[in-house]
Structures are given as C-alpha cells and as structure tokens.
Amino acid sequence: MVATLKNYRQRDTEMAANTENTAEKRRKAAVPDYHEQEIELGRETVGHVRCEEPFMVAENVNVHYGDNHAIRDVTLEIGKKEVVALIGPSGCGKSTFLRCLNRMNDSIESARVTGSITLDGADIYSKEQDPVALRARVGMVFQKPNPFPKSIYDNVAYGPRIHGLASDRAELDTIVHSSLERAGLLKEVKDRLDEPGTSLSGGQQQRLCIARTIAVNPEVILMDEPCSALDPIATARIEDLMDELCEDYAIVIVTHSMQQAARVSRRVAYFHLGYLVEVDDTDKVFTNPQHKLTEDYITGRIG
Amino acid sequence: MTEKVTTLQKVEAGLARRHRKELIFKTTGMIATGIGVLFLAVFFYTLLIKGSSAFQQSYLLLDIEFSADVIAPGGQLDLEYADYDGIVRAALRKELPEVTDRSERRQLYRLVSVGAAYQVQDAIAAQPELLGETRAIWVPASANVDMLVKGNIDAAIDEELRTLSDQQIGWIERLDEAGRLDLKFNAALFSHGDSREPELAGIKGAMMGSFFMLIVTIALSFPIGVAAAIYLEEFAPRNRWSDLVEVNINNLAAVPSIVFGLLGLAVFINWMGLPRSAPLVGGLVLTLLTLPVIIIASRASIKAVPPSIREAALGLGASRMQVVFHHVLPLAMPGMLTGAIIGMSRALGESAPLLMIGMIAFIVDVPGSFADPSTALPVQIYLWADSPERAFAERTSAAIIVLLAFLLLMNLTAVIIRRRMERKW
Numbered sequence: 001m002v003a004t005l006k007n008y009r010q011r012d013t014e015m016a017a018n019t020e021n022t023a024e025k026r027r028k029a030a031v032p033d034y035h036e037q038e039i040e041l042g043r044e045t046v047g048h049v050r051c052e053e054p055f056m057v058a059e060n061v062n063v064h065y066g067d068n069h070a071i072r073d074v075t076l077e078i079g080k081k082e083v084v085a086l087i088g089p090s091g092c093g094k095s096t097f098l099r100c101l102n103r104m105n106d107s108i109e110s111a112r113v114t115g116s117i118t119l120d121g122a123d124i125y126s127k128e129q130d131p132v133a134l135r136a137r138v139g140m141v142f143q144k145p146n147p148f149p150k151s152i153y154d155n156v157a158y159g160p161r162i163h164g165l166a167s168d169r170a171e172l173d174t175i176v177h178s179s180l181e182r183a184g185l186l187k188e189v190k191d192r193l194d195e196p197g198t199s200l201s202g203g204q205q206q207r208l209c210i211a212r213t214i215a216v217n218p219e220v221i222l223m224d225e226p227c228s229a230l231d232p233i234a235t236a237r238i239e240d241l242m243d244e245l246c247e248d249y250a251i252v253i254v255t256h257s258m259q260q261a262a263r264v265s266r267r268v269a270y271f272h273l274g275y276l277v278e279v280d281d282t283d284k285v286f287t288n289p290q291h292k293l294t295e296d297y298i299t300g301r302i303g
Numbered sequence: 304m305t306e307k308v309t310t311l312q313k314v315e316a317g318l319a320r321r322h323r324k325e326l327i328f329k330t331t332g333m334i335a336t337g338i339g340v341l342f343l344a345v346f347f348y349t350l351l352i353k354g355s356s357a358f359q360q361s362y363l364l365l366d367i368e369f370s371a372d373v374i375a376p377g378g379q380l381d382l383e384y385a386d387y388d389g390i391v392r393a394a395l396r397k398e399l400p401e402v403t404d405r406s407e408r409r410q411l412y413r414l415v416s417v418g419a420a421y422q423v424q425d426a427i428a429a430q431p432e433l434l435g436e437t438r439a440i441w442v443p444a445s446a447n448v449d450m451l452v453k454g455n456i457d458a459a460i461d462e463e464l465r466t467l468s469d470q471q472i473g474w475i476e477r478l479d480e481a482g483r484l485d486l487k488f489n490a491a492l493f494s495h496g497d498s499r500e501p502e503l504a505g506i507k508g509a510m511m512g513s514f515f516m517l518i519v520t521i522a523l524s525f526p527i528g529v530a531a532a533i534y535l536e537e538f539a540p541r542n543r544w545s546d547l548v549e550v551n552i553n554n555l556a557a558v559p560s561i562v563f564g565l566l567g568l569a570v571f572i573n574w575m576g577l578p579r580s581a582p583l584v585g586g587l588v589l590t591l592l593t594l595p596v597i598i599i600a601s602r603a604s605i606k607a608v609p610p611s612i613r614e615a616a617l618g619l620g621a622s623r624m625q626v627v628f629h630h631v632l633p634l635a636m637p638g639m640l641t642g643a644i645i646g647m648s649r650a651l652g653e654s655a656p657l658l659m660i661g662m663i664a665f666i667v668d669v670p671g672s673f674a675d676p677s678t679a680l681p682v683q684i685y686l687w688a689d690s691p692e693r694a695f696a697e698r699t700s701a702a703i704i705v706l707l708a709f710l711l712l713m714n715l716t717a718v719i720i721r722r723r724m725e726r727k728w
C-alpha cells in the first residue's frame with residue numbers, strides 16, 4: 001500500500017510537468033463537442049463497477065432535478081475500508097451522486113431519485129429506512145467548512161449528543177477528544193475548546209468538520225471536495241487523515257485534483273454529463289484509461 | 304501599448320463627470336437627511352415646550368382642620384359621607400377672612416380643585432389619629448389657577464374674556480405672596496385615571512390599559528407568529544397553497560388597522576361575547592394586527608440562516624425538528640425578537656382599531672385586570688386633544704411625550720437585543 005502510494009506521488013510530479021508542456025498545444029486544439037459525442041459513445045460503464053467486499057451498492061441510479069436528468073443509470077459498488085474517488089468535469093453529477101448515498105437530496109424538493117442503493121444489503125430508500133439513522137451511519141463532510149456557530153467542543157459533541165452515544169459527561173469528553181485527535185486537530189485546540197468553531201482557520205475548520213463527522217462513528221464517510229479551500233499543508237494533513245480513516249471506514253471522496261485522487265484512493269470513478277464512464281483501480285485508470293473520455297480528462301483535454 | 308493609453312485617457316475624461324455626479328448625490332442626500340432631522344427637531348421642540356409644563360401642577364397650602372364635628376358627628380367616624388368640601392372651604396376662608404359675601408365666597412371656592420376634598424378624605428382614612436388636629440396640607444389648585452400661574456391666562460386682557468375675574472386674580476396674588484401657592488411635581492398625572500377636571504386627570508388608567516393589552520398581544524402574537532414562520536419556512540411544501548398563504552400574509556400587513564377593529568368588534572365582542580372596552584379584546588385585535596409583521600420578520604431572519612448550517616446538522620443525522628430548534632432558531636432569534644418589538648411598538652401606538660371595540664369610553668377607574676374597561680395611551684391622547692379646556696392641551700402633549708418615551712425605550716431594546724445576540728458565521 002505504502003509503496004503504491006509512493007509511486008503515485010512520484011507520478012504526480014511527472015504529471016504536473018506534463019500538463020505544463022501540453023498546455024500550449026491544448027489551447028490550440030479545437031475543444032471537442034462532448035455533447036455530440038455523448039450520443040455516439042456507448043453508455044456502458046467500462047472497467048469494474050463491482051468490488052470484492054461491497055458495502056454500499058448503487059444499482060441503476062437515476063436522479064432528476066425537475067427536467068434536468070443529472071445522474072443517468074449509474075451502477076457502482078463501494079467496498080468496505082476502501083477509498084473511492086469520484087472525478088469528472090464540473091456539473092457532471094459527482095456531488096449529486098454523493099448526496100444520494102446519505103439521502104441529502106431528500107431536502108431538495110425538485111430532486112427525484114430512482115434505482116436502488118443498499119447499505120450492507122438494506123435498501124436505504126425503502127420506507128422503513130429513517131434518513132436520520134442512515135446519516136448516523138453515512139457521515140458527510142462538505143466542500144465549504146461549515147462549523148456550527150457554537151464552541152469547538154459543542155461542534156464535535158453535537159452528533160453524539162443527538163444520537164445519545166455518550167451516557168455521561170466523561171464519556172462525551174472522551175469521544176470529543178479522540179475525534180479531535182484522529183482529525184489531527186487536538187494539539188491545536190485543546191486549550192481553547194470553549195472558543196467558537198468559527199474562530200478557527202479554514203483548514204482547522206475543515207478538520208473540525210471531519211472530527212464532528214467521525215465523532216458519530218459512521219461506517220461510510222462522504223467527502224465533497226473537502227480540500228478545495230485549503231492550502232497544500234492542510235490538504236496533506238487531511239489526506240494523511242484519510243489514509244488513517246480508511247482502515248475503519250469506507251470513504252467516498254469527490255475531488256477535482258487528479259493528484260489527490262491518485263494519492264488517496266484505491267478506485268476511481270470518472271463521471272461525465274451524468275454518466276459513470278469508467279471505474280477501475282486508481283493506478284489502472286491513471287496509467288491506462290480504457291475510455292477515450294477518461295483519457296481526455298486525465299490528460300487535461302477536458303475540464 | 305497605445306490601446307492602454309487610450310483606455311486611461313477615456314477613464315480620465317469621464318472621471319470629472321463621475322465625481323460631479325457623486326457630489327450631487329451626496330449633497331442631495333445630506334439635504335434630504337437635514338430636512339428630516341429639522342422636522343423631527345421642530346416636532347420634539349414644540350412637544351416639549353407644550354407638554355413639559357404638564358409635569359408640574361399648582362398646589363395651595365391650606366391649614367386643614369380635621370374637625371371632629373364634621374368628620375365624626377356624634378363620636379362616630381363617618382369617612383364615607385362627611386362634608387370634606389366644607390372642611391376645605393373653611394380652611395380657604397381662614398386664609399382670606401375678609402371675603403364674607405356669599406357670591407364672593409363662591410368665587411373664592413373656585414380657586415381650589417374638587418380633588419382637595421378627596422385628599423382630605425384620603426388623609427384621614429390613612430391616619431385616623433389626625434381627628435381634631437389641624438395640619439397644613441398642599442392641595443391641588445383648580446385648573447384655572449394653574450393656567451394663570453403657568454402664564455396661559457393673560458391678566459392684561461379684558462376681564463370678560465378670561466376665566467378668572469380680577470378679584471380672583473387678586474386673591475391668587477395674595478396667596479402667592481403668603482407662600483401658600485406653589486408649583487410642584489404633578490404626581491396625579493401618573494397616579495390617576497382620566498377625569499373631567501384637568502388638574503385631576505392622569506394617564507395611569509390608559510397606561511395600565513396599554514400594558515394589559517401589550518401583554519395579551521405579545522403572549523399571543525410572538526409564539527403564534529414564530530410558529531407560523533417556522534412552519535412556512537422549514538416544513539410547508541412549496542406549492543400554490545403556500546404561495547396563496549404568503550401573498551395573504553403580506554397583504555394582511557398592509558390592511559388598514561381600523562379594519563382589524565371592525566373584525567374584532569364582529570368576532571370577539573358580538574360573536575364570542577367578550578366584554579366591550581376590555582384590554583383583553585384590544586390585545587386580541589392588536590394580535591391580529593402585529594401577527595403579519597412578526598411572521599414576515601421571523602421568516603426573513605429564518606431565511607438569513609445559511610443553508611450550510613442546516614446541511615451540516617442534517618448530515619450528522621439531526622432530524623428536521625432538531626435542525627430547527629438546535630440551529631435555525633437560536634440564529635434567527637435576534638431577528639425575530641427585533642421584529643416582535645417593532646410589531647409591539649406599532650401596537651402600542653395604534654388607536655383606530657381600539658375605537659371600534661369601545662376603548663374610547665370615558666373611564667375614571669384604573670383597570671386592574673384584562674377584563675376591566677379601560678382606554679389606551681393613544682386613545683387617551685385623542686380624547687384629551689378633543690377637550691375644550693386649556694389645561695388639557697398641555698396634558699395631551701405630556702401624554703404624547705410619555706408615549707414617545709415608551710416607544711423609544713422599546714426600539715432601543717430592539718437595537719440592544721440585535722447587537723447583543725448577533726453572531727457571526
């Protein structure tokens with residue numbers, strides 16, 4: 001695992017250099033019209049949508065926002081203790097798909113989700129499934145850090161409190177401390193737990209949000225571009241954190257950084273205009289993409 | 304390169320015009336603000352000039368003899384029906400012994416307020432041991448004396464044209480020289496209900512009426528308004544019905560207040576049989592009036608809570624109720640309270656709907672409960688402004704000052720609450 005990661009990191013630098021070189025060329029080449037291609041390219045996902053130990057399974061998922069068909073017939077399995085990265089150009093439906101996995105789309109009135117998504121074999125869209133219980137099992141970290149305007153302590157303690165995870169104050173303290181510790185934030189904030197969470201820096205806020213999510217001890221963590229507002233140091237911290245977390249949790253991460261996808265994920269899913277174009281092991285997708293669209297995207301010709 | 308220069312030149316060419324426009328706009332704004340401030344200053348100045356004298360009142364110092372013959376004929380204390388007027392008159396005669404003629408004496412008695420007799424009665428009721436003693440007591444002078452003292456009656460004009468005769472003015476001057484006449488703080492203004500005699504008229508009845516009404520209004524309109532706002536913002540589906548409700552609420556806020564009075568008359572008094580002129584009914588009517596204001600303000604402050612906070616809570620597995628009560632409501636509360644206080648100050652200043660439900664009656668007693676007949680401050684102002692007596696004019700202004708003071712206090716509270724509770728996110 002460590003070895004492969006190192007490989008990816010090495011390749012990152014190469015890729016970055018590559019991008020520089022091709023930048024000129026790309027500018028001159030006419031941008032292909034992918035809306036046209038959409039029709040001719042087959043809609044079968046290439047690669048392997050299945051995995052060995054599936055934990056969350058999405059089958060033929062379609063999402064409509066009113067008349068806008070945002071997700072088209074997506075089938076994807078997410079394994080236990082696996083990091084899956086969702087990549088693709090802006091507006092292709094990554095966030096939409098991610099939000100389906102913990103039913104955050106329920107609160108969008110125009111959104112309509114069809115198909116089936118199961119968590120550990122149970123349909124999460126069935127009538128018996130309470131979205132509250134589901135979200136306790138499938139946590140979410142948002143693109144923009146969004147701590148509550150409460151103290152750092154209360155931010156982390158909120159989830160355990162509403163779910164009744166701690167029987168007394170001491171137990172709650174333990175949960176808060178260990179969550180902050182695992183999010184790599186404890187050292188920085190342990191003397192100022194009473195200060196408002198909004199007084200932290202952006203990167204610290206994002207780690208606070210991660211601490212808040214893992215305090216509930218979910219089984220799956222969804223992350224929607226968690227590092228988009230962060231500097232490289234904070235990003236590296238959060239990536240290290242993901243490496244750690246994936247020993248216990250399944251993680252689905254949306255990212256616009258191919259380097260990040262390469263560094264943290266085991267499998268990569270490439271979305272395009274609502275279609276899931278290609279899914280495969282990370283190194284395979286980045287070294288030998290099967291689909292032309294995927295290749296164009298990772299070589300920087302789309303996006 | 305050349306292009307850059309031309310851009311700069313173009314910008315510079317237009318700069319002078321832009322600055323001129325800015326200057327014109329700024330001056331116009333300053334003039335507009337100045338006019339507004341000027342009007343406000345004139346308004347407050349005249350109000351204070353006219354009204355401030357009402358906070359003082361002329362009193363006469365009389366040696367009251369609590370004569371046992373009058374108060375306790377036959378050894379039996381007769382608090383209820385004793386001739387207190389007689390006691391006051393006797394004291395007045397003692398002050399000016401040379402007045403012996405019957406009709407002159409009648410003129411003399413006019414110098415003292417009928418309230419003096421009540422004061423004597425109250426004194427003996429509070430301290431029965433005064434029986435048989437003589438005490439110097441400050442009793443209210445009549446409104447005419449008061450007006451003369453305050454310079455509202457001109458002694459120089461023809462005797463026929465003023466309410467005091469030359470003789471009466473002479474007596475008043477003599478009393479004044481003897482140190483028997485003085486201006487003192489007008490406690491009656493704050494401790495009495497309404498009265499036909501200006502010197503005895505006070506705003507306590509109206510203030511209590513307004514107070515009871517506001518209690519009813521805030522107790523009903525705040526919880527109902529906030530609950531409605533929460534439901535409409537957070538739970539109600541967006542469809543034609545909720546649009547209809549929204550449009551209607553916004554319309555209600557613009558309905559003339561007298562219409563709410565008519566509604567209150569028809570529903571609360573005629574149909575539900577609630578008592579006429581009662582603060583309870585007034586409060587209900589004002590609730591109808593302030594409800595739309597509170598709903599609109601509350602919805603605006605709920606809308607202002609960033610959606611990311613809601614998503615964060617939902618993402619952690621909070622139910623919609625928990626999202627609302629743990630996160631949205633605390634953040635929206637300052638705005639809601641501000642809206643409520645602004646609604647309340649509007650309710651406090653409202654008079655038209657109260658006329659419809661009979662709160663304009665002449666009521667002397669200070670109301671002690673929600674069902675007692677009473678008036679309200681703005682209605683009292685209306686009543687006094689309508690009175691012909693000169694002395695009611697200054698009381699009208701004084702009542703307006705008191706009302707404005709309350710409004711100022713409430714709006715200040717709103718500002719303080721907003722400052723205190725405002726949180727950044």
Ligand SMILES: Nc1ncnc2c1ncn2[C@@H]1O[C@H](COP(=O)(O)OP(=O)(O)OP(=O)(O)O)[C@@H](O)[C@H]1O
Nearest residue numbers: 065068070089090091092093094095096097108110
């Ligand atoms: N709340 C919404 N209401 C209506 N349409 C929406 C909503 N959210 C997203 N969409 C539409 O769904 C499509 C997919 O959006 P989505 O946010 O999933 O894209 P994305 O892949 O996350 O893009 P980005 O990388 O820019 O975040 C877009 O066409 C967008 O316009």
Ligand SMILES: [Mg+2]
Nearest residue numbers: 094095096224
């Ligand atoms: Mg997105």
